[in-house]
Amino acid sequence: MTVSLIFKIAAVGIIVSLINQILKHSGREDQAYLVSLAGLIIVLSWIIPYIYNLFIQINNLFNI
Numbered sequence: 001m002t003v004s005l006i007f008k009i010a011a012v013g014i015i016v017s018l019i020n021q022i023l024k025h026s027g028r029e030d031q032a033y034l035v036s037l038a039g040l041i042i043v044l045s046w047i048i049p050y051i052y053n054l055f056i057q058i059n060n061l062f063n064i
Helices: 003-025 031-062
Strands: none
Touching: 003 031
């Protein structure tokens, strides 16, 4: 995992939280929920390959 990935995740978190607050104050809670969900999906799409590699390494370590 690189440091740039951590900064990307932090940037997405900050942007999503700002948009979420703006939408909640304007009375659009449904759209705020969808923005949060979209941010989560984006971050998960970046992290899933690292989790997959971790499981492969654990599998190779124990030779299952």
